[in-house]
Amino acid sequence: xxxxxxxxxxxxxxxxxxxxxxxxxxxxxxxxxxxxxxxxxxxxxxxxxxxxxxxxxxxxxxxxxxxxxxxxxxxxxxxxxxxxxxxxxxxxxxxxxxxxxxxxxxxxxxxxxxxxxxxxxxxxxxxxxxxxxxxxxxxxxxxxxxxxxxxxxxxxxxxxxxxxxxxxxxxxxxxxxxxxxxxxxxxxxxxxxxxxxxxxx
Amino acid sequence: xxxxxxxxxxxxxxxxxxxxxxxxxxxxxxxxxxxxxxxxxxxxxxxxxxxxxxxxxxxxxxxxxxxxxxxxxxxxxxxxxxxxxxxxxxxxxxxxxxxxxxxxxxxxxxxxxxxxxxxxxxxxxxxxxxxxxxxxxxxxxxxxxxxxxxxxxxxxxxxxxxxxxxxxxxxxxxxxxxxxxxxxxxxxxxxxxxxxxxxxxxxxxxxxxxxxxxxxxxxxxxxxxxxxxxxxxxxxxxxxxxxxxxxxxxxxxxxxxxxxxxxxxxxxxxxxxxxxxxxxxxxxxxxxxxxxxxxxxxxxxxxxxxxxxxxxxxxxxxxxxxxxxxxxxxxxxxxxxxxxxxxxxxxxxxxxxxxxxxxxxxxxxxxxxxxxxxxxxxxx
Numbered sequence: 001x002x003x004x005x006x007x008x009x010x011x012x013x014x015x016x017x018x019x020x021x022x023x024x025x026x027x028x029x030x031x032x033x034x035x036x037x038x039x040x041x042x043x044x045x046x047x048x049x050x051x052x053x054x055x056x057x058x059x060x061x062x063x064x065x066x067x068x069x070x071x072x073x074x075x076x077x078x079x080x081x082x083x084x085x086x087x088x089x090x091x092x093x094x095x096x097x098x099x100x101x102x103x104x105x106x107x108x109x110x111x112x113x114x115x116x117x118x119x120x121x122x123x124x125x126x127x128x129x130x131x132x133x134x135x136x137x138x139x140x141x142x143x144x145x146x147x148x149x150x151x152x153x154x155x156x157x158x159x160x161x162x163x164x165x166x167x168x169x170x171x172x173x174x175x176x177x178x179x180x181x182x183x184x185x186x187x188x189x190x191x192x193x194x195x196x197x198x199x200x201x
Numbered sequence: 202x203x204x205x206x207x208x209x210x211x212x213x214x215x216x217x218x219x220x221x222x223x224x225x226x227x228x229x230x231x232x233x234x235x236x237x238x239x240x241x242x243x244x245x246x247x248x249x250x251x252x253x254x255x256x257x258x259x260x261x262x263x264x265x266x267x268x269x270x271x272x273x274x275x276x277x278x279x280x281x282x283x284x285x286x287x288x289x290x291x292x293x294x295x296x297x298x299x300x301x302x303x304x305x306x307x308x309x310x311x312x313x314x315x316x317x318x319x320x321x322x323x324x325x326x327x328x329x330x331x332x333x334x335x336x337x338x339x340x341x342x343x344x345x346x347x348x349x350x351x352x353x354x355x356x357x358x359x360x361x362x363x364x365x366x367x368x369x370x371x372x373x374x375x376x377x378x379x380x381x382x383x384x385x386x387x388x389x390x391x392x393x394x395x396x397x398x399x400x401x402x403x404x405x406x407x408x409x410x411x412x413x414x415x416x417x418x419x420x421x422x423x424x425x426x427x428x429x430x431x432x433x434x435x436x437x438x439x440x441x442x443x444x445x446x447x448x449x450x451x452x453x454x455x456x457x458x459x460x461x462x463x464x465x466x467x468x469x470x471x472x473x474x475x476x477x478x479x480x481x482x483x484x485x486x487x488x489x490x491x492x493x494x495x496x497x498x499x500x501x502x503x504x505x506x507x508x509x510x511x512x513x514x515x516x517x518x519x520x521x522x523x524x525x526x527x528x529x530x531x532x533x534x535x536x537x538x539x540x541x542x543x544x545x546x547x548x549x550x551x552x553x554x555x556x557x558x559x560x561x562x563x564x565x566x567x568x569x570x571x572x573x574x575x576x577x578x579x580x581x
Binding site: 026048050056059060062063064066067068069070071072080081082085 | 512528531532535536538540541542543544545547561564565568569572
């Protein structure tokens with residue numbers, strides 16, 4: 001699973017997630033890449049962490065740096081994980097690249113007591129301008145051309161709020177950041193990365 | 202680093218055990234020998250030992266050669282040696298021939314000390330549990346209290362799993378490769394056909410063929426041919442042989458296709474070197490292993506006492522020990538919050554893939570093994 005990693009946002013991203021994860025808790029990171037986030041949480045919060053990853057090179061990187069990694073395709077669901085068996089399940093900047101978007105969020109809510117979902121906000125003003133100019137947005141958060149992007153389900157903050165409402169998902173907290181800075185005013189316009197802490201109502 | 206880095210010329214050793222071994226079946230093996238080989242050096246605090254458990258037809262000769270002009274090295278030589286994924290500069294590697302085998306450890310073709318005749322049909326049927334208990338005694342003999350790792354593929358992986366269940370304090374890491382927590386009905390069915398081929402061979406004589414001076418060669422050959430079909434994937438067979446014709450079509454039942462030539466060759470080679478009674482017993486050990494059975498089929502409960510860390514590996518084209526079966530092991534380990542990683546290696550070779558030097562597969566093993574702590578700071 002490819003992530004749209006924005007280096008500027010990344011540390012802030014980590015810091016907010018670390019704030020949402022309890023010390024010593026059990027964490028599942030879906031699309032964990034090379035295990036960077038899990039390693040960060042392990043060193044700062046002594047979590048028991050597992051990552052799920054599809055890509056061979058990332059799985060190898062995880063084994064190398066001692067991250068527990070389970071190689072599987074998220075599109076197949078989380079059948080290997082018991083109900084409510086994790087304190088927190090994280091899907092970091094991967095939602096937009098999922099085909100079974102709805103299914104994975106519901107699976108996360110089944111497996112995790114709480115879940116964290118982050119995604120690039122398609123409603124960000126720079127994206128809107130590029131669309132207005134007649135082209136698909138290309139930026140640091142969305143670094144792909146329309147023909148080579150892994151992103152298939154881009155959404156805005158408003159879209160995701162509606163999604164949560166429709167699926168009876170409780171938004172415990174929402175944080176929006178742009179270039180590492182917190183955005184409180186008009187987040188759907190000024191925010192570039194959306195971060196949600198959710199649970200089943 | 203060269204792929205030719207070999208452990209060099211090796212020699213097997215034999216350990217004799219005079220303390221009786223009570224088997225799962227209730228039978229008792231009053232005394233027995235285990236033949237084994239070692240590679241590398243046991244370190245001062247004996248924290249660098251790795252046990253290799255062999256599969257159906259394997260033995261103690263895992264790496265190296267017996268003489269410089271030996272045609273083939275040990276069966277997992279591509280994995281084990283200086284600077285290889287299982288690095289003998291770091292680890293002390295032990296390979297043994299399991300009880301009931303036909304390569305030096307006590308088995309049906311050996312002399313039964315009680316009768317002075319070959320055991321034959323009288324040799325007991327052993328289980329994975331019995332093997333692991335006998336392996337633990339071999340470690341006692343070698344002065345090894347705790348393994349840095351146990352590694353096994355297929356039936357060998359079952360032994361690795363059993364180590365973590367039966368001797369949780371004696372193994373720090375378990376590498377369970379192309380294995381399963383038990384056999385499916387289909388998998389057992391292949392074993393049954395293989396056994397029937399042997400048992401119905403007129404030269405079988407109820408397992409006491411030694412005293413008739415014959416071997417059930419035809420049966421063993423067919424059993425092995427069947428095995429080889431299941432160890433390869435359809436694609437791998439297609440790629441290796443396709444419909445290639447050996448010479449020209451003769452409209453006969455002789456070898457017409459390359460695939461037939463391969464199967465006959467493998468069957469003949471095996472029937473000339475392996476003991477049929479051992480083959481029967483190895484397949485039965487596969488059939489019987491089912492650690493979850495004592496826990497109402499709950500594998501998570503069966504593995505609840507395991508303290509080891511795990512690496513589970515499967516291969517996408519392996520249909521005899523499919524990835525789904527490895528995922529069952531992984532799920533049980535996750536249920537117990539064990540430390541576990543799982544790699545599903547894309548490979549075309551079917552079950553045989555676990556013995557192949559696939560680059561990614563070996564990189565996974567190398568990385569995992571290089572992270573294993575040995576020496577003064579190995580304690581968990």
